[in-house]
Amino acid sequence: xxxxxxxxxxxxxxxxxxxxxxxxxxxxxxxxxxxxxxxxxxxxxxxxxxxxxxxxxxxxxxxxxxxxxxxxxxxxxxxxxxxxxxxxxxxxxxxxxxxxxxxxxxxxxxxxxxxxxxxxxxxxxxxxxxxxxxxxxxxxxxxxxxxxxxxxxxxxxxxxxxxxxxxxxxxxxxxxxxxxxxxxxxxxxxxxxxxxxxxxxxxxxxxxxxxxxxxxxxxxxxxxxxxxxxxxxxxxxxxxxxxxxxxxxxxxxxxxxxxxxxxxxxxxxxxxxxxxxxxxxxxxxxxxxxxxxxxxxxxxxxxxxxxxxxxxxxxxxxxxxxxxxxxxxxxxxxxxxxxxxxxxxxxxxxxxxxxxxxxxxxxxxxxxxxxxxxxxxxxxxxxxxxxxxxxxxxxxxxxxxxxxxxxxxxxxxxxxxxxxxxxxxxxxxxxxxxxxxxxxxxxxxxxxxxxxxxxxxxxxxxxxxxxxxxxxxxxxxxxxxxxxxxxxxxxxxxxxxxxxxxxxxxxxxxxxxxxxxxxxxxxxxxxxxxxxxxxxxxxxxxxxxxxxxxxxxxxxxxxxxxxxxxxxxxxxxxxxxxxxxxxxxxxxxxxxxxxxxxxxxxxxxxxxxxxxxxxxxxxxxxxxxxxxxxxxxxxxxxxxxxxxxxxxxxxxxxxxxxxxxxxxxxxxxxxxxxxxxxxxxxxxxxxxxxxxxxxxxxxxxxxxxxxxxxxxxxxxxxxxxxxxxxxxxxxxxxxxxxxxxxxxxxxxxxxxxxxxxxxxxxxxxxxxxxxxxxxxxxxxxxxxxxxxxxxxxxxx
Amino acid sequence: xxxxxxxxxxxxxxxxxxxxxxxxxxxxxxxxxxxxxxxxxxxxxxxxxxxxxxxxxxxxxxxxxxxxxxxxxxxxxxxxxxxxxxxxxxxxxxxxxxxxxxxxxxxxxxxxxxxxxxxxxxxxxxxxxxxxxxxxxxxxxxxxxxxxxxxxxxxxxx
Numbered sequence: 001x002x003x004x005x006x007x008x009x010x011x012x013x014x015x016x017x018x019x020x021x022x023x024x025x026x027x028x029x030x031x032x033x034x035x036x037x038x039x040x041x042x043x044x045x046x047x048x049x050x051x052x053x054x055x056x057x058x059x060x061x062x063x064x065x066x067x068x069x070x071x072x073x074x075x076x077x078x079x080x081x082x083x084x085x086x087x088x089x090x091x092x093x094x095x096x097x098x099x100x101x102x103x104x105x106x107x108x109x110x111x112x113x114x115x116x117x118x119x120x121x122x123x124x125x126x127x128x129x130x131x132x133x134x135x136x137x138x139x140x141x142x143x144x145x146x147x148x149x150x151x152x153x154x155x156x157x158x159x160x161x162x163x164x165x166x167x168x169x170x171x172x173x174x175x176x177x178x179x180x181x182x183x184x185x186x187x188x189x190x191x192x193x194x195x196x197x198x199x200x201x202x203x204x205x206x207x208x209x210x211x212x213x214x215x216x217x218x219x220x221x222x223x224x225x226x227x228x229x230x231x232x233x234x235x236x237x238x239x240x241x242x243x244x245x246x247x248x249x250x251x252x253x254x255x256x257x258x259x260x261x262x263x264x265x266x267x268x269x270x271x272x273x274x275x276x277x278x279x280x281x282x283x284x285x286x287x288x289x290x291x292x293x294x295x296x297x298x299x300x301x302x303x304x305x306x307x308x309x310x311x312x313x314x315x316x317x318x319x320x321x322x323x324x325x326x327x328x329x330x331x332x333x334x335x336x337x338x339x340x341x342x343x344x345x346x347x348x349x350x351x352x353x354x355x356x357x358x359x360x361x362x363x364x365x366x367x368x369x370x371x372x373x374x375x376x377x378x379x380x381x382x383x384x385x386x387x388x389x390x391x392x393x394x395x396x397x398x399x400x401x402x403x404x405x406x407x408x409x410x411x412x413x414x415x416x417x418x419x420x421x422x423x424x425x426x427x428x429x430x431x432x433x434x435x436x437x438x439x440x441x442x443x444x445x446x447x448x449x450x451x452x453x454x455x456x457x458x459x460x461x462x463x464x465x466x467x468x469x470x471x472x473x474x475x476x477x478x479x480x481x482x483x484x485x486x487x488x489x490x491x492x493x494x495x496x497x498x499x500x501x502x503x504x505x506x507x508x509x510x511x512x513x514x515x516x517x518x519x520x521x522x523x524x525x526x527x528x529x530x531x532x533x534x535x536x537x538x539x540x541x542x543x544x545x546x547x548x549x550x551x552x553x554x555x556x557x558x559x560x561x562x563x564x565x566x567x568x569x570x571x572x573x574x575x576x577x578x579x580x581x582x583x584x585x586x587x588x589x590x591x592x593x594x595x596x597x598x599x600x601x602x603x604x605x606x607x608x609x610x611x612x613x614x615x616x617x618x619x620x621x622x623x624x625x626x627x628x629x630x631x632x633x634x635x636x637x638x639x640x641x642x643x644x645x646x647x648x649x650x651x652x653x654x655x656x657x658x659x660x661x662x663x664x665x666x667x668x669x670x671x672x673x674x675x676x677x678x679x680x681x682x683x684x685x686x687x688x689x690x691x692x693x694x695x696x697x698x699x700x701x702x703x704x705x706x707x708x709x710x711x712x713x714x715x716x717x718x719x720x721x722x723x724x725x726x727x728x729x730x731x732x733x734x735x736x737x738x739x740x741x742x743x744x745x746x747x748x749x750x751x752x753x754x755x756x757x758x759x760x761x762x763x764x765x766x767x768x769x770x771x772x773x774x775x776x777x778x779x780x781x782x783x784x785x786x787x788x789x790x791x792x793x794x795x796x
Numbered sequence: 797x798x799x800x801x802x803x804x805x806x807x808x809x810x811x812x813x814x815x816x817x818x819x820x821x822x823x824x825x826x827x828x829x830x831x832x833x834x835x836x837x838x839x840x841x842x843x844x845x846x847x848x849x850x851x852x853x854x855x856x857x858x859x860x861x862x863x864x865x866x867x868x869x870x871x872x873x874x875x876x877x878x879x880x881x882x883x884x885x886x887x888x889x890x891x892x893x894x895x896x897x898x899x900x901x902x903x904x905x906x907x908x909x910x911x912x913x914x915x916x917x918x919x920x921x922x923x924x925x926x927x928x929x930x931x932x933x934x935x936x937x938x939x940x941x942x943x944x945x946x947x948x949x950x951x952x953x954x
Contacts, residue, residue, distance in 0.1 A: 025888060032896025033884040033903065035831015035871035042830035124825075126816070207835045207843055207897040207931050258833065258897030259931045291836040513895025513932045679891050686934030687894065714840035714929075722922035722935040 020526025020594070023679040026518045027532070028511075037256040041288045043213045043226045049078055051277045051287040052128035053270060054118040054135050055297065056110035059146070059368040059707020060157065061139035063109055063117070070134035071120055076127035078281050080135070081273070082118045083107035091276060093162075094242045097266055097484055098342065100171075100333035101162075102371060104269040110139070111159055111331035112370050113709055114296035116269040121277040121285055144368035144707040145169060148305060148328040151365040159331055159366045169366040171333050176347045176424045177322070177359035185320040185357045189311035193396045198776045199384050201303040201328070201369075201701040202694075203295050203711070204376035205719060206512070208258025210298055211288035212271050214278040222249045223278075227271055229254045230264045230510050231550025234487055236542045238267055241485075243275060254540035260512035261691075262375030263299050265336045265552050296712045299336070299372030300701055303328040304384045308392040316402050318411045320357040320423075321350055323388055327364040327373070334371035336552070337380045338482040338489060344380030345473050345641075347424040351389035352433055352471045352645060353411040358423040368707045377688060377752035379474050379553050390468040390757035391774065394764065398773050403450075404467045404761065405441065409434055412469075419738075426473060428643045429737050429745075430673070436733045437469060440647035440669040443731050449651060457769065462654035466762025467647070470754040474746035475558025475642045484549060488637070491555075492546025493563035495524060495571050496631040499617035501610025503530050505567075507539040508548020509560040514748055515680040516556060520564050522676055523742065527568030528575075529595025529609050546633055554746030557676065558737075563636035565741040570632040575612045578630075581623045582607045582615055642737045642745035644672040648758040654766045659785035661697055661763055667729045668755070672747035673736040681747055686728050688751025694720045695752075696759035700778050800864040804829065805873025813860045819853075820844040822860035823870060831871040831900050835929065842928035845901035846870045852908035854901075854927070871900035874907065882952070883907055883945040892941035894932035902928045906942045914953075915946055 031037050068080040083105035086092040093101045106117050118135055122128035143157045150156060151169040160166045186192055212227035223245055229235045232252040240247040257264065270287045277285035289298070305326040311319045327343070329335060337344040343362050350358045374380055393411075397404040412433040413420050420428040441447075449465050456463045479488030494506040505524050507516065516539060521532035538544055548560060572592065579597035580587045583605055590597045598606030607615075616622070616630040651665040668685050675681055698718040701711040711717040736743025756777065763779050764772060767787060775787045787793075797812040804827060813822060823829040823846070834856060835843035844855040847869040874881045883906050886892070893899040902925065909916065909924035916924065921942045922935070930938065 026891065028896065029888040029893060032893055032899050033871075033880065033887050034875065035829075035900045037831075037896045039830075039833060039897065041824070041833070044825075044828070044830075125821070126814070205931065207841065207895065207929065208833065209835075257895060258835075259895040261931065291838065291841075513897075515894065683891050683894055683933060683937060686936045687932050688934075690931075690934035713838045714836045715838050719929060719931070720935075721926045721929060722939065723926050725935055727918065727939070728934060728936045 021522055021676050024518060024522060024532060024677055026515055027521065028515065028517050039208055039256050039258055040211045040213060040226050040228050043255070045213065045215060045284040048213065048284040048286055049121050049123060049277065049281060050125045050128045051119055051121050051274050051285050052132055053116050053273060054132045055293065056106065056113055056115040056117055058110065058139055058141055059113045060142040060144035060159070061110050062142065063106055064138040064140050066118060067136040068118065071131040074122070074127065074131045074134060076123040077120055077131045079121040079277060080118065081276060086276065089276065091243065091272060094267065094272060095485070096332055096334040096371065097336040098333045099339060102332035102334055104272045108162060112368050113707055114293065114370060116273070119273040119277065121281055146367060146703050146705055146707050148326055148365060148367050151367055159368060171329055171364040171366060172342050174343045174362045175360065178357055178423065179359045182320050182322050182357040182359035186309070186311045186322065189319050190314040191312045191399060192309060193392065193399050194307065194309045195392060195395045195774050197306045197308050197388055197391050197774065199302040199304045199306065199387055200777055202301050202376060202699045203701050203717060204261035204263035204301060205295060205717065206259030206261050206263055209289045209291060209294040210264060210268055210270060212274050213284055213286045214274040215284040216275065216278040218282050223275065224251045224253065225275065226253045226255055228257055228264045230260045230512060230552050232510055232540055232542050233508055233547045234484060234549055235267060237487060238485070242272065252542045254510045257512040261377055262301065262552055264512065266299050266334055268298055292713045295701065295717055296709045297370050299334065299375040300330065300370055301372065301376035301378055302384060303373065306388050308388050310392045310396050312396055316400055316407050316410050318353050318355060318396070320355055321389060321392065322359040323349060325360065325362040327362055328367050328369065329364050329373055330369040330371040331366055332371040335373040337374050338476055338484060340481060341380065344374055346381040346385045348382055348422065348426050348471065348473050349385035349388050350422045350424055351386065352413060352469050354413045354417065355423050369703060377691060377749035379472055379749045379753060380476065382472055383753050386470040386753045387757050390470065391760060394761045395773050405437065405446065408467065408469050409437060427640055428471060429640055429739060430735050431471065431643065431645050432733070432735045433469065433645060436645060436669050436671050437647040439731050439733055440649050440667050443669065443729055444649040444665070444667040446649065462656055462766040464652045464654070464762040464764070464766025466650040466758045466760065466765055468754050468758035468761060469647050471643055471645045472750050472753055473641045473643055474554035474749065475638055476553050476555050477641055478639060479637050487549060489549050490635050490637040491548035491560040491563050492633065492635045493560060493567045494546050494633040495567045497571060497613045499614050501530060501613045502534045504536045504538060505564060506545045507537065507560055508546050509551040509556040510540050511551065514556065514684065515677065519676045519680060523561055523564045524568045527565050528572055546635070554748040557744050558642045558740060558746045559636055559638050561744055562638065562741045563634055566636060567632050567634045570634060571630060574626065574630060575609060577623050577626050578612050578616055579607050582612065639739050642673065642740060644670065644745040644747055644750055646670040646750050646754050648754045650758040650762040652759065652762040652766055654763065654784060659781040659788060661779055661784060663693055663726050663759065665729065666726055668751060669731040669733065670747060670750055671733040671735050672750065673734060673740065673745040674743035675732065675734065676744060682730050684748045685730050685751045688749060689728055689755045690720050690725050691752040692755025692759055693725050696756045696777050697779050798861050800861055802863050803867045805870055815859065815861050817860045818856055819858040819860050819863050820855040823855060829870050829872055833897055833900065835897065840929065842905060843898050843901040845904040845928065847904055847908060852905050871903055874903070881907065882948045883942065886941040886945035886948065890937045890941035890944055892933060892937040898928060898930040902930065902938060906945070909942065910946055910949060914950055916943065918943065
C-alpha cells in the first residue's frame with residue numbers, strides 16, 4: 001500500500017502539461033534511459049592522457065624516500081609527479097573549505113590510509129595503473145591515532161606537525177546555547193535521562209565516483225575542467241586561489257553527475273593532480289577514481305560521538321536538552337560548511353520541541369583518517385542533530401513509560417509560536433506539526449500497530465514501532481552570516497525569452513539527479529506562462545551561468561528556486577510595460593492571467609507572453625525607457641533558511657534466531673511548503689529513506705587499530721539493494737515558508753535526516769523485552785544479537 | 797594482442813585487444829559506447845550490465861576476449877529510432893531514475909528479468925534486480941516501472 005501523490009487525469013504521459021507546478025515527467029529522462037547522458041568519464045578529447053594516483057598503504061608514517069625511476073621508464077608514461085615536485089610548483093598543499101590546509105600529495109608524511117602520495121600520467125588507464133606498481137616508497141611507520149576518545153590524551157602522536165607550533169590533535173571547541181540556564185533547569189528537573197549516542201562514520205558513495213578531465217591550453221593559458229562538482233562556480237574561484245590561474249581563464253563544467261550526496265562538494269587532490277598533469281604534459285588529462293579510492297579518501301559523513309541529556313517533568317513536559325560532542329574530523333579539517341559554522345547547523349538539536357533551555361559543547365579533533373564530515377545529505381550536521389534529539393526523546397519516553405508519539409505531541413512548538421526562536425538562536429520560519437504527525441499515524445494505522453505489537457510480544461515475537469519527528473534547516477543562507485571561504489551563499493539566475501517565445505533559464509546550482517532541469521522550468525513556467533517544454537534549463541558551466549554556490553544542503557529550491565521565481569517576475573514586469581504599449585492602455589489597466597496580459601473588463605483584448613517576446617525583439621517602438629529584448633538576471637540573498645518538517649513511522653520485525661532486522665513498513669509524511677513537483681519530491685523522499693536503512697542497519701566506515709579502513713569497498717561497505725527496503729509509503733502536508741517567493745522549502749535531505757532515528761527507535765522498541773534503552777548504528781545482526789544478550793556496546 | 801569479432805548493438809566489429817582488457821572498457825573507450833557506466837571495482841553495483849548473447853552480465857567482470865563471437869546489446873541498442881523499449885518508457889513514466897547512472901544497467905537487467913518472468917511479483921522484481929545498486933530512487937519506483945513494463949509487454953505481445 002502506497003499513498004500516491006495526486007495525479008491529475010491526463011498528466012501521466014504529457015510532458016507539456018501542466019504549465020506550472022504539479023506532477024510533470026522529467027526532461028532529463030530521455031537521454032538517460034538511452035545511454036546518452038554525458039558524465040565526466042564519457043568525455044573523450046583528442047590526445048587525452050590518463051592519471052592514476054599512488055596511495056598510502058598505512059595510516060601514519062614519515063616518507064623516507066620515493067623512487068620513481070622505474071615508473072618514468074615505462075614506455076607509455078608521460079609524467080610521474082611526487083609531493084616534492086608539487087612543492088616546487090607551490091601546489092603541494094591546498095586550502096580546505098574550512099580554512100585548514102590539506103596535502104595534495106604527501107610531502108613530509110602520510111596521515112591516513114589511502115592518502116595521495118604520487119601520481120602518474122600515461123597514455124591509457126591500464127598503463128597508468130601499471131606504472132603505480134613501479135613506484136617504490138619507503139615509509140617510516142608511526143603510531144596512528146584511531147580512537148577519537150584518545151586523540152587528546154597527553155603523549156598522543158601529533159598528526160598535524162606541519163602546522164606551526166601544533167603540539168596536540170585539537171581542532172576547535174564550539175559552544176551554543178546558555179550553559180548556566182540549562183544547568184539550572186537540569187538541577188531542578190523531576191527526570192533527567194542521559195545516553196551515549198554514536199553516529200558512526202559513513203560515506204555518501206554516489207554510484208559515479210569522483211573524477212575530472214583537465215584541459216590546459218598553453219597558448220591561451222586557459223583551463224577547461226570537466227568535473228564531478230556540486231559547486232562549479234565555487235570550485236572555479238578555489239582553483240584560481242589554489243593554482244594561481246586567473247579566474248576568467250578557468251572554465252569549470254559539471255556535466256551530468258551520477259549522484260553527489262555531498263561527496264562532490266569539496267575539491268579533492270585528484271582534481272588538482274589532473275590539472276597539474278595537463279599543465280606539465282600540455283595534453284588533456286582524465287582522472288577517474290575507482291570505488292575503493294572513493295570510499296577511503298573522499299569526504300566521509302557523520303562520526304559524532306554524543307552524550308545526550310534531557311530534562312523533563314514527571315508528566316512528560318520536556319524542559320531542556322544538553323549535549324557534549326566529540327567530533328572526529330580525520331587528518332585534515334575539510335568540513336564543507338559555512339565558515340562561521342564549524343559544527344554546521346548542529347545547533348538545531350533542540351528539534352521540534354518548545355524548550356526552556358539548551359546547551360551544546362563540542363570538541364573537534366584530528367585522527368589518522370580521511371577528511372570530510374559534512375556529506376551524505378546531512379544539511380550541515382542536521383542528521384546528527386535530529387538523531388540526537390529523536391533518540392534522546394525516545395529514551396525519555398522509555399523512562400517515563402510514555403508513548404513516544406504522545407510525548408512528542410505534548411512538547412511540539414505550536415503553530416502560533418512561529419516564527420519561533422529556538423534556545424540556540426535559530427528562527428524557524430513556519431510549522432504546523434501536529435497535523436503532520438496525525439497524518440502519519442493515520443496512514444500507518446498506529447493504534448492498530450500497537451495492538452498487533454502487544455499480541456506478537458505475547459507470543460515472543462520481536463516487532464518494533466519507531467517514530468521520529470524532525471525539523472530541518474535548509475537553504476544556506478543569508479550572506480550576512482553565511483559564506484564559504486568568503487563567498488556569500490547567494491545564488492544567481494538568468495532568464496532570457498527568445499523572440500519566438502521560447503526561453504532559457506541559467507542556474508548557478510548544479511543538479512546531480514534532483515530534477516532541476518524539470519522543476520526550474522516549472523517554476524519559471526508558473527510565473528511567466530511559457531510551457532515548461534519551451535524552457536531550457538542550463539546549469540553546470542561556469543562560462544554559461546551566473547555565479548552561485550551550488551547544490552548541497554537542500555539549498556537549490558530555497559535559494560536558486562527563489563531566484564528563478566523572482567527573475568521571472570522581473571521579466572514579467574517588463575513584459576507588462578510592453579503589453580501596455582501593444583494594447584494601448586495604461587499599465588494599471590492590465591491584468592495578468594498565466595501566459596497573457598489582458599485589459600481589465602475586456603478579456604478579449606489581450607497579448608500573450610509569446611507575442612510580447614516578439615515585440616520586445618522586433619521592429620517598432622517600445623515604451624519610452626524600455627530597452628529591447630526580454631531578459632533579466634538576479635542574485636538572490638535569502639533572508640532566512642527554510643525549515644521543512646516531517647513525521648516518520650517505521651515498523652520492523654527482528655528474527656529472534658538470527659537477530660536480522662527487517663523493515664516491514666515505513667511511512668513518511670513530509671511538509672516542505674509549496675510543492676513544485678510532487679513526483680520528484682516523492683522520489684527524493686524514497687532516496688533519503690533508503691539512506692536511512694543503509695545507515696541504521698548496514699553502513700559503516702570502520703578502522704582497525706592500525707588505521708586500516710575496513711569499509712573500503714562495496715564488499716564491506718554495504719548499501720541497500722532492492723531487497724532491504726520496503727515499498728515506501730509517503731504523504732504530505734503543506735505549510736508554506738512565509739519568506740520564500742513561492743512558499744517552497746527545501747526537502748531533498750529531509751528523509752536522510754529523519755529516517756535513521758525512526759528505524760533505530762523501532763529496533764530499540766522491538767528489543768524492549770530485553771530492557772534495552774539504546775543501541776548504536778549500524779544495527780547489523782551481530783550488534784543486535786549482542787544487544788539481546790546484554791553484551792556491552794562497542795566503544796566507537 | 798588478440799583479435800576478436802563481436803556484434804555490438806547490431807554492428808559487427810573486429811578489433812585487436814589486450815587479453816586483460818575488460819569488456820566494459822572495450823565498449824566505452826574503444827567503441828564509444830559510453831551509455832554503459834562503471835560504478836564499482838568489486839562486481840557489486842551492476843551499473844555496467846549489458847546483454848551477452850541475450851543474458852545479462854556485468855561487463856566489468858567479463859574480458860573483451862571472452863566476448864569473442866558474441867552478440868552484445870547495450871542500453872544504446874535496445875530501442876530503434878524514435879520508439880523506446882517498454883522498459884525505458886516505464887522508467888520514464890514511473891520516475892524510476894534520478895541521476896541516471898544506474899539506469900542503463902538497471903534497464904538491461906530488467907529486460908533480462910522479464911524474459912524469464914513476464915509477470916513478476918513485487919518480490920520477484922526486487923529479487924531479480926538485487927545485483928543492481930541504485931543510490932537515488934530507493935527502488936520503489938523501479939519496481940513499479942518494471943511491473944508496468946511487464947504489463948504493457950504482455951498486452952502488446954503477439
